[in-house]
Amino acid sequence: MRAMKMDHQVIVIGGGAAGLYATAGLARLGVDVAVVNADANMGGDCLHYGCVPSKTLLHMAQETTDWTEIQAKMRAVIAEIQVHDSVPRFEELGATVYIGKARFLDAHRIVVGDRELCAKKFVIATGSRPRVPNVAGLDVSMYETNETLFQMAKLPRKMAIIGAGPVGLELGQALQNIGVEITIFDHNTEFLKHFSRDIADIALEKLDLAIHLDSELIEVTRLNKDEISLKITESGVEKTLVVEKILFAAGQIANIDTLELERAGIAYDTKIDTNRYLQTTAPHIYAIGDVIESPSLTHAGGAEARTALTNIAFGNFSKVNYSTLASVIYTKPEIYQLPATQKATRILSASGANIDRFKTDNEPEALVKIGIDAKAKIVHAEAIGTDISTVMQQVALLKSTGAKLTDLSKPIYPYPTKSEILKNISDQLLTEKLEKPFLQRLIRKIIQWRGLS
Incomplete structure (x- = not known):
């Protein structure tokens, strides 16, 4: 391959929690690093739609039922933390920031908007988005996800949550505490199936949420401007429920579909294949966070970022200890x-x-x-x-x-x-x-x- 002029030694694709951790670490080590983010509001899902607003909601729901007051507090907390994740801060650290969506041209080149960039190594940290299932009759006016819920001008009186995992349980309890009538549906036959039964049983009792297991949403019908009817099977029995909104909290989809990974020689299915050093099938390209097969947790992404930046800077020896x-x-x-x-x-x-x-x-x-x-x-x-x-x-x-x-x-x-x-x-x-x-x-x-x- 002919010699290429490198714009940067390392380019991190994705300015969420994991990507910014890797960028900051590399910059502090003196590495010529750039980070690419789709827009100027860096910080990713955790800051804008996940950990930060949801935990603020959980706290505020114990103090007030005023949705406007709660939203104001969420915005204030996000703005305070945003400074730490801002473009100026990362430029002060010595990183170059590019705004726009990236896609690979080949193993060493990407395009960001109409700009072509070349680097010796890459880190893919583009995160994930909420999974919205294909349900008969469903349209965007009928549902929310964690990416849209916190911006709602008015909360519904009744809401169905699809998914009894961490997101569904946290948001369900918080919303119920501020006056929303919540019903949760989950496809699993056991509640919190990865926990021991005594822990799960205590949780089911103390959370005081209406949780229906072995359930699947099969059809949605608009009744009027405010209400929708859900057709649900529960343990094989068909039931209906009238609500105003659905909240989908049943998993995430890795944001890799527009990266054109095959151009860089990167193997993937629903997520990117990596080895224990977090290298993809293109060894100079690493992947971390929600785009790989590991726990979709902010602190997991941080641990993976630390591992990836260590391996980039000092050679491949570091592995994540998930234990x-x-x-x-x-x-x-x-x-x-x-x-x-x-x-x-x-x-x-x-x-x-x-x-x-x-x-x-x-x-x-x-x-x-x-x-x-x-x-x-x-x-x-x-x-x-x-x-x-x-x-x-x-x-x-x-x-x-x-x-x-x-x-x-x-x-x-x-x-x-x-x-x-x-x-x-x-x-x-x-x-x-x-x-x-x-x-x-x-x-x-x-x-x-x-x-x-």
Whole structure:
């Protein structure tokens, strides 16, 4: 191949959370890097349509039912964070910013608008968009997604949410708290199927949402300017429901269809194929975030961005350790999960009924479960409780260092705090060890020798 004049050493395609993380990291290392974003409002789905506005809504829904006030707060929070993700900030870091949609011409060239750019390496981080199913009778006036919901001038009185995952549950609870009558439908036959049944059962009861499982939306009919009729099958039985709007919260589609990846020699199906170093089938092109087969979480994209920029700058040696990648459903109560890396030999648990701070906060149903291996090292964890995610990251830290569950008994915990639930679980294991006959005999001999019996 003839030598090309490189406009930049690295071009990051996508200015969402993952893409900006990679861009900032490379710029700080002194790499000649550019980032391409479809418009000047960088920050991606998380800032504009996902994490930030949804968590603001969840908080504000506990304080007011005034939708206008809630929207104003969401806009204010987004604007405050936007400064960190703005074009001027990244230019100050030393990155070049291009505004427009990118597509590949070949393995080293892209087009942004009418401008051709050449680079030695690329990072694809174009994110994803909400999946809207093909349903008979459905048109855009009938539904919202997380990309449009927060801009609604007026909320509907009744809304059906399709999808009982994190987005559907969080938005469903928040909207119900501010006066919208919510009904949720999900195709799965089990609620929160990746969680243990006791955690899922507590969640189903405490969320207090009308959730219908084994359900599928098959047809929508406009009744009048305000109302639509939904035809739904639930466990094979056809039912109807009249609402004003549908909110689709049933998955995302990777934004890769306009990139012309085949021109660059990049293999893909619904998402881009990558190896453990996050290289695509074109080794100088990396992919991160929602465009690859990994958890569609902002913090996962951040970890992947850190890995990709490390490999670009220093050579391919870094891999993402997904074993400590926790996920949280930010409802009230929160639902937390730290994934399993292997099968646990046993699972220990503690409930809020045994912890004083959970008693004072009237949360006896709070539950923490920790799986360990034969050496008492942490394999996985899950929990449910108000603000439980802030408690559980101690467990993720121990798992990342290979420490034992009993290490949770070492700190002196402030009283009363919810963190004591971790000490309770750890103490269970320590107590078992102390009650072994050999240790009991040894302790009795020491007590006798010291004249204390």
